Amino acid sequence: MTEERKTVLRASDISIVFGGLCAVSNFSFEIKQGELIGLIGPNGAGKTTIFNMLCGVYTPTSGQIIFLDKNDKIKQINKMNPAQLNKLGISRTFQNIRLFGKLTVADNVRIALHNSRISNPIDVFLRTSKFRRDEQIMNQKVDNLLKIIKLENKKEELASNLSYGEQRKLEIARSLASDPKLMLLDEPAAGMNPQETMELKEMIEFIRKEFNLTILLIEHDMKFVMGICERLFVLDYGKIIAEGLPVEIQKNPQVIKAYLGNDAQ
Numbered sequence: 001m002t003e004e005r006k007t008v009l010r011a012s013d014i015s016i017v018f019g020g021l022c023a024v025s026n027f028s029f030e031i032k033q034g035e036l037i038g039l040i041g042p043n044g045a046g047k048t049t050i051f052n053m054l055c056g057v058y059t060p061t062s063g064q065i066i067f068l069d070k071n072d073k074i075k076q077i078n079k080m081n082p083a084q085l086n087k088l089g090i091s092r093t094f095q096n097i098r099l100f101g102k103l104t105v106a107d108n109v110r111i112a113l114h115n116s117r118i119s120n121p122i123d124v125f126l127r128t129s130k131f132r133r134d135e136q137i138m139n140q141k142v143d144n145l146l147k148i149i150k151l152e153n154k155k156e157e158l159a160s161n162l163s164y165g166e167q168r169k170l171e172i173a174r175s176l177a178s179d180p181k182l183m184l185l186d187e188p189a190a191g192m193n194p195q196e197t198m199e200l201k202e203m204i205e206f207i208r209k210e211f212n213l214t215i216l217l218i219e220h221d222m223k224f225v226m227g228i229c230e231r232l233f234v235l236d237y238g239k240i241i242a243e244g245l246p247v248e249i250q251k252n253p254q255v256i257k258a259y260l261g262n263d264a265q
Contacts, residue, residue, distance in 0.1 A: 006068055008068050008214045011065050026063070028240070029243070035215070036215045055085055090181070090183075091178045091180035092184035093171045105155050106156065154166070189221045200224075231246075
């Protein structure tokens with residue numbers, strides 16, 4: 001008998017209003033442990049706004065968000081900030097790359113490891129054995145993550161010198177460094193060529209299994225989405241208009257109309 005997977009995240013009727021304009025209206029969904037779910041829709045549908053509510057950038061005007069944290073404790077996270085949610089186990093990447101361009105590849109990942117450090121400022125100042133052990137562990141974690149994204153040979157290069165596709169991968173490695181339970185990927189394949197997109201797909205599938213991750217992603221590359229996601233939620237004008245398996249979504253008349261307009265056949 002297959003064990004039922006736990007719900008990692010549940011959003012219940014969340015809405016957000018900006019200056020009288022309702023950007024997202026009564027959005028509800030849930031993600032089970034280990035799922036890879038896609039959130040798609042036309043430009044301006046409200047996808048990134050939902051991400052911003054799930055990771056604490058925005059506070060919903062109404063509704064409730066529940067998260068099963070790293071310790072399997074249920075938390076209501078509506079009013080938590082990004083730093084608090086990151087400690088609980090939610091990490092994200094951004095639609096626009098936000099790396100520290102003047103820092104090395106290794107340092108970009110190392111910065112995200114602060115939640116797992118065991119040394120305190122006094123240890124750092126005195127260079128205690130605890131600090132040296134902590135540094136050794138951090139360096140090993142950085143090396144392991146860079147090996148996964150195949151950038152171990154560029155660890156001392158500035159992040160700004162990486163190709164666009166490599167920078168995208170580095171963002172994912174930095175997100176992984178915080179030891180997340182749920183990862184939110186905001187258009188991870190944006191701007192990539194077909195070869196880079198294929199490599200990204202393989203990498204996401206690998207880290208999902210290797211780190212036992214639950215993943216929610218936004219993406220406009222439909223070939224990528226249909227080839228990697230288990231379920232899809234389609235958003236239009238801040239509301240869900242369809243949900244289901246990729247093959248079902250491809251044939252849904254409402255989805256076709258949302259993407260192609262009123263003249264869609």
